[in-house]
Amino acid sequence: MTAVRGDLVAAARDLQPLLRDHAAAGEATGDIAGPVADALHDAGLFGMWVPRTLGGAELDPLPSVEVVQALAEADPSAAWVLMAAALATGTGGAYLGDEAVAAMFGGARFPVVAGQGTRPGRAVRDGGGYRLSGSWSFASGIKHAQWIHTLGVVEETGEPLIFVLPVEQAELVDNWDVMGLKATGSIDYTIEDVFVPAAFTHHGPTETPVRGGDLYRLGIIQFALVGHSGWALGVSRRMLDELAALVRWKAGRPGTMADNPHFHTTYGEAEARWHAARAFVHDAWDAASRAIGEGRPLDVRQKTMVRLALYNATWAAEEISVAVYRAGGTTALRAGVLQQYFRDMHAGTQHVTSAPGVIEACGRQLGGFAPGHDWLYMNLVPREG
Incomplete structure (x- = not known):
């Protein structure tokens, strides 16, 4: 199997035109298009979290956020498939027994596990x-x-x-x-x-890898948080960029929003919300990355912060999607990028990682109301022993 080489963030950005070209076809068929799947393979992105000993990238959290964000800016469904498959493929390579890994990782391409x-x-x-x-x-x-x-x-x-x-x-x-x-x-x-x-x-909740480095002390659920954070940031970034382009295109017409102070305020607030969400995600994962880089497991507060950052990014993105939809008028109503992204964003909010119980548990932990507790998946539970 050929090892992953090069800058995966740049590779993801290079794929954006291809993903955009095939997004509508994927919507129609209910599946990412064959050329998209092939391109994700060829770029090595399915090996994003595969251990280096198996030819993978073993990619750190912050560049992983950027990979998923870049893909989501081009097609939310393709980004979602990639982050889900990369998680299952990479953690399988890290945590399964030798017999399984020998059966799974012997081909010319990385396996896709879903x-x-x-x-x-x-x-x-x-x-x-x-x-x-x-x-x-x-x-x-x-x-x-x-x-x-x-x-x-x-x-x-x-x-x-x-x-x-x-x-x-x-x-x-x-x-x-x-x-x-x-x-x-x-x-x-x-x-x-x-x-x-x-x-x-x-x-299931293991944080002890059979192969690979300290990255795999994150455990499965933390990899999921990385991916979903990048996804929310990518979807909301594309919506903001599409709205700005639409309004600029209509500039000079009577009643255009390009000259509307209320629109300028709405857009500025949305940009502030997006940049604040991104900064929180990057800050939380920078701290987590430093911990695993030093060979330390994440403590309960670090686990709380990466969950809180994702929750905040998801619901900030949802608020942005609503503001963009309203400002987009009938263009957002019709088939096209704004409509698709609005629908995709509201599908994404239904995921368990951003459910109401998450913010409640984060509040309990950060407020000091759950001594002796730790995270099991997305639940704050009494620590064993």
Whole structure:
């Protein structure tokens, strides 16, 4: 397998024209276009979080935010698929057993791993592995995947495990009929009594890599926070840029917003909101990156801040999308970039990482009302021991 080389942030920006050209086709088919998937492979972006020992980039959080932001500025669905698949592929490379990695990472391209890591299925022990059953939703990018990454709970112990298995062993349910993020193809799937060897599993909340460096002490959920932060910033940045371009294009006509002080105020406030959200994301991840660079696990406050930064970025982006939609008038109503981005943004707000319980838990932790607690995925729970 060819190792990832070069600047992945620059590579993502170079792909923007291609992604923009194919965005409408992806919306129509409910899947990112073949040329887009090929270009993401060719640029090495599916290997963004794959360990260097497997040829990946092992990319740090801040440039990872910029990669996803750059892709989201061109097509939110393509960015969403990339961040979901890069997470499952990269953490599989870091946390799975040697047998699994040998089977998955032997091709000319990085494998694409997709699935769902929140609602769990059921698993029972069976010799050297487990038998897994369940039904899951929101498998973003699974139409391009060779492997499924999915959460199950072992009935005998209650342990949450990530199971990785060939996509052919699941039944895919092509039911992605949604308002936004249409091209992600985030369909449902079911698995019925499939044997998964133990080497193809790992503890769900693990922060202890089998291979790769200290980056993988983040654990799966922190990688998700990185991706979703970049996504929110990219979507809202594109909306602001499109609105400004639209108003400039109409300048000189009677009643144009280009001469409207109220519009100037609205736009200035939106820009302030975007830059504040970006600064918070970068500040939180700069602190987290310094910790992992020094070989230290994130403490509970650092985990809180990266969650709070994502929550803030998501809902700032939602506010920006509403302001842009209103200012865009009938142009935003019709099919086109503003309408698509408005719909995609409101689909993105439904993700568990920006649910109301997150801000409540952040407030409890930062206010000192949860001593002895730590984060388990997106929940603040009593620390074990």
